[in-house]
Amino acid sequence: MRTKWMILFLVIAVSACAHQRSLYDRIGGTPVLTAIVDSFIARFADDTRVAPTFAKSDIPKFRKLIIEQFCNITGGGCTYTGRDMKTTHQGLHLTETQFNALVEDLQDAMATQRIPIELQNELIAKLAPMRADIIHQ
């Protein structure tokens, strides 16, 4: 019984060590994040559920900011120079349906860039808490 607990402790300790490197490093840094963001933008530009929402957006600026933000939240040390999520999405009236569509587009983009599912999930987990500030604004 005690051996069992020690093995469990070791497994937890080892997996904790494996996570000491930032998600930013494990995913491949700015080049890979940039590729993900470019695939993401290409996808939602073609996605009729969300494309109209971005009709008036400055896409190059959006691209720069979202790369900064992904770098920032994954521990890459970048400074995010954009406005907070609540202000950014003010007046867009994004629905749950549109939010979920964006998540799917991001998942597809990460799959296209051959990001391992575990790292995809970690990035989704870091973005998920922003939902409350993104929808219904």
Added chain:
Amino acid sequence: MKRASGFVLLLAFAVTANLFGADSRLLATGGLTQVEGTAGGGIVPWAVLSGYATEDQVGGTGFLTYVNTGDYSLWAAGGTFTLHNRVEFSAAEQRLHLGTLAEALKLPGAELRQQVFGVKFRILGDAVYTREPQIAVGLQYKRNLDFAIPKLVGAKDKDGVDVYVAATKVFLAAAGGHHVLLNGTLRATKANQMGLLGFGTANDSGYKLVPEASAAILLNNSVAMGGEYRVKPDRLAFSREDNWSDFFIAYFPNKNVGFVMAVAQLGTIATLPHQSGLFLSFQGSF
């Protein structure tokens, strides 16, 4: 007959799927369809509502489930309708084929049939995105269609209502980068063997509170595996009734279909011990 009507139902859902096109919740967040017809695991109702509809959509599912323990086989089929990810209506029919037992005891009939009509309200939360778990309350009105046998073995009523509250939470990237789903359900019930053996007994017809739980890990965006446990009342004197458990693997190739393969351990059912076997389920969502 049951098989035929189940397939017709699924066909109808497959057709309507394209009409409604409510496909906006994330893959697998509609859960499976548990054996009483509501969104859940194989045997436990979850707080999630069936289908993939969001707050501004309607959706639903059709399902067909087959369980075979050697001595018994069970078919269950039904459908759900979910409005705006707020309320889910469900209807299902179960047919338990009594094979071995019917022959041994020369029972009046070889089948026990039951209909289940359910409604489930999402009270608060979103299983994936909010801090708090998604919480729902539900009712299942059950009507036994072959009450002669349940009456013979001591059941009091041929129908009854189960009431339950369920909490479901998806922990994103929680286990080595994989999403983990945990669910806890508390049910108040009078049912014997889910209602297939009627409700209550002559001297014990009050509600009993029974806990149920599920845990699952999403291996990728389309495959989940997990296990469930369902505590059951044990009231009929003629045979013990055991708690149920299952281990399942579910595959969602897309948002329109889901397949489940499970091993269910159902314990003693109507005097026959060690009932366990394969559990197969197909679900179509729209």
